[in-house]
Amino acid sequence: MKSIPLCQPWFDSVYADRVREQILSTQIGPGPVTAEFASQLASYVGSHYCIVTTSGTVALSVASFTVGLKPGDEILVPAYGVISTINAFASFGLKPKLVDIERQTGCMSPTELKKQITDKTRAVCFVNFSGFTGQNLIEVVRICQERNLPLIEDAACALGHRFGGKSAGTFGDIGTYSFSVPKIITTGQGGALITKSKNYFEKARSFIDQGDSNWRKTNLIRGIGNNFRFNDILASFGLAQLKTIEKRIARKKATYAILQKSLKNKIFQVPSTLPPLHHIVFARKPRALINYLGDHGITAVRQYRTISQHPSYAYLGNRNFPNADFWTKYAVYLPFGLSLTEKEAQKIVEILANSPIALDSIIN
Ligand SMILES: Cc1ncc(COP(=O)(O)O)c(C=O)c1O
Numbered sequence: 001m002k003s004i005p006l007c008q009p010w011f012d013s014v015y016a017d018r019v020r021e022q023i024l025s026t027q028i029g030p031g032p033v034t035a036e037f038a039s040q041l042a043s044y045v046g047s048h049y050c051i052v053t054t055s056g057t058v059a060l061s062v063a064s065f066t067v068g069l070k071p072g073d074e075i076l077v078p079a080y081g082v083i084s085t086i087n088a089f090a091s092f093g094l095k096p097k098l099v100d101i102e103r104q105t106g107c108m109s110p111t112e113l114k115k116q117i118t119d120k121t122r123a124v125c126f127v128n129f130s131g132f133t134g135q136n137l138i139e140v141v142r143i144c145q146e147r148n149l150p151l152i153e154d155a156a157c158a159l160g161h162r163f164g165g166k167s168a169g170t171f172g173d174i175g176t177y178s179f180s181v182p183k184i185i186t187t188g189q190g191g192a193l194i195t196k197s198k199n200y201f202e203k204a205r206s207f208i209d210q211g212d213s214n215w216r217k218t219n220l221i222r223g224i225g226n227n228f229r230f231n232d233i234l235a236s237f238g239l240a241q242l243k244t245i246e247k248r249i250a251r252k253k254a255t256y257a258i259l260q261k262s263l264k265n266k267i268f269q270v271p272s273t274l275p276p277l278h279h280i281v282f283a284r285k286p287r288a289l290i291n292y293l294g295d296h297g298i299t300a301v302r303q304y305r306t307i308s309q310h311p312s313y314a315y316l317g318n319r320n321f322p323n324a325d326f327w328t329k330y331a332v333y334l335p336f337g338l339s340l341t342e343k344e345a346q347k348i349v350e351i352l353a354n355s356p357i358a359l360d361s362i363i364n
Pocket residue numbers: 055056057058081082084085127154156157177178179180189190191
């Protein structure tokens with residue numbers, strides 16, 4: 001029996017045609033298609049400037065440099081979630097500090113954030129967990145503005161999500177996206193950074209291009225940077241998906257609707273017209289649930305954990321993060337890729353309905 005995979009992407013054959021054309025054009029480096037992809041992304045989310053880069057992690061590192069952070073500076077990050085966010089900053093020499101999440105949203109808690117800000121804090125990174133925006137993000141924006149702290153919004157999983165008429169990624173001073181395999185638009189690897197600030201845009205653009213975006217004309221480098229540029233092959237692939245994003249979103253909505261109709265408040269929800277990126281349920285006996293689903297041809301995993309449980313960040317474990325620990329212990333991630341069919345979603349619902357292992361609501 002072939003198992004329903006956790007996450008498999010879905011592509012229209014038109015995308016492959018577009019990539020083939022791009023290769024045959026011989027324009028394969030960073031060029032006009034990369035610029036077009038960035039420009040269309042900026043208009044899709046309603047931001048002024050966009051830079052595409054090699055990954056969502058790199059986009060976060062570049063964002064930290066762009067807002068002026070230097071090695072040794074403290075940045076607050078959520079205590080639960082993907083390792084990429086904290087790694088993006090720690091690998092640039094910043095000092096991350098953990099803030100517990102809210103149990104209902106999976107996102108950094110504004111109340112905890114206020115408690116953790118000190119005169120050493122230099123910036124905050126809010127992660128739109130699985131696409132979650134919501135009132136808590138508005139509150140985090142307010143907290144940062146009051147204290148003059150730059151806010152980096154890690155919207156890696158939230159492209160296309162909107163709250164109060166604004167796109168995820170546009171709430172922070174800089175927002176970032178990822179185009180890794182599980183995302184709504186994927187170029188295999190890739191990322192982007194958006195901002196309304198021309199100054200930030202120019203700083204980031206130079207940084208990803210050896211420290212000076214003009215050096216090909218002047219033969220002079222005025223800053224220090226790296227090569228984190230994207231390329232036209234991947235951009236053609238991304239652009240083809242962006243042009244059909246509504247179709248991609250419709251696929252996600254169709255399968256999530258089936259799960260939600262049956263699981264009701266037992267599946268993680270986000271305040272948006274889009275479903276969350278992941279399909280998350282909670283169980284007191286997650287291992288037993290995962291084994292049961294596996295026996296019935298459904299791949300499920302425990303995806304993330306409290307950051308201080310990773311050996312490299314154990315030094316941040318001098319405080320308790322009860323909500324991050326709750327998610328670590330009880331969250332189970334069901335299949336969620338764009339290849340998931342409605343028939344497969346129906347099967348997941350039926351298998352769960354007969355499961356001897358009870359699901360819990362997130363609030364319990
Ligand atoms: C919330 C979040 N931030 C950052 C990243 C990093 O993106 P990438 O894998 O493109 O480096 C991811 C990737 O899954 C993510 O989910």
